[in-house]
Amino acid sequence: MLQKVSRFFTQMFAFIFEVIIAAAYGRKPRFNKGGKQFFLFSIISLLLLIVFFNISAGNKNSNDTNSNTLKSYDFKNNESTSSATQDQNTVLVTRVIDGDTFEIYSGQKIRLIGINTPETVAPNKTVECYGQEASDFLKSLLENTRVSLVKDVSETDSYGRLLRYVYLDNLFVNEYLVKEGYAEVSTYPPDVKYQEVLEQAEETARTQEIGLWGNICSTDSEQTVIDSNECTIKGNISWAGEKIYHLITCKDYDQTVIDEKRGEKYFCTEEDAINAGFKKAANCN
Template sequence: MLRICSRFALIAALLLGALPAMAEITGKVRVIDGDTLDVGQTRIRLHGIDAPESDQPCTTLSGQNWACGDWITRQVRDRFQGAKVRCEPLSKDRYGRTVARCFVDGTDIAKVLVQEGLAFAYRKYSLDYDLDEKAAYVANKGVHGFVLQSPARYRLTRIKGRVGDDPDCQIKGNISASGKHIYHMPGQKFYDRTGIAPAKGERWFCSEAQAKASGWRPAKR
């Protein structure tokens, strides 16, 4: 019995070793957003990085709201749109996209994006670009010169309806259980967890002056 089991184990190992690796993907790039590309008919999620979403807002150090996600998408598009790329597939993500490392003339696209502050190292999945992000942070490059949520947190709050459609109007006008009208500014303690339900009379404001004029008072923290 032991000899038979060993024989089956050997055959299984040989068969697994004979399975082909995922084939390289080559072609011209069409940029979807800061970390997603189309190469031919294949949608590719760049391995090891996470870029702000195309509709994600940032706040400048002077307190101005800015559509940084759209800016990043345009930067990546200006840099790589139409370039001939070679991608090494690693896996598939839960959305069916091919997760891959992609290169243009031998240059790692993901590495360039992190080095230029256009994306973060996605440490949940890889530490490949950890040092590149730290260097970009020290140099205050790209997104490191602004205040923003991590892309992962932004996606979560957007799914829960906690991010406004207009990047210039991100002040949350909430109505408490006791009926008090309170507005929350980005960066305040309860901002991220506060949802806005327009059907209940809650709303988004573009400025504190607008919120106060509409009868809302500022949150204490």
């Protein structure tokens, strides 16, 4: 059988070679009896072989592609479940409110889980030591950058802010703020997944007397107290839920009554009002 196949291919290539030589010298091919028919049969057989090998190669490439796609899908799935920094989407930080709270592009406020920084924006309250430094540090770190948000158990706090662990690339921001002395640990069940990590970071900061654990925040250090008499800006919430603040120079200032039960409040500065999500009234001078 192999001898017949070998003889067939030898004759086929001999006929093809004769045709090429004849074409080169401008003469007709010299075929034996039945040679033309064999030559045509040989050409057709050769074309069929070429088509067959092309189809086989195409099927192999398709199988390889499908295999690679599946491997890629499995890898991504494994990666997403093995790393806490993976989230559905990264978000753009548009505004830092204070040392542990910021706002993203959608307008939603994010509260970092498990930590607390000194107070800076609460009306009628002391501006606590190292609070402004913590706020400025978070601004320099996150403002106008994209971060990943990771939930623990709770979705939001009592103020409607999303409770999240925050990652800037591979930097665990919650831990970083504590370790650098800008925040202290403040965990509440059930959101305690990284409590030990945060406590270790705080111990490091305390031992090295970093930030708010240093001499700058000793009991003898000066703290700024906002005089409640100076907090004259009225933060009003309309029945439609719109937050508007009124200065003394605004036309509706005297008619505006603050109802703290509805979340309305007085602000000491316009910056405080803006940070709390209020907008300036349109009829102010």
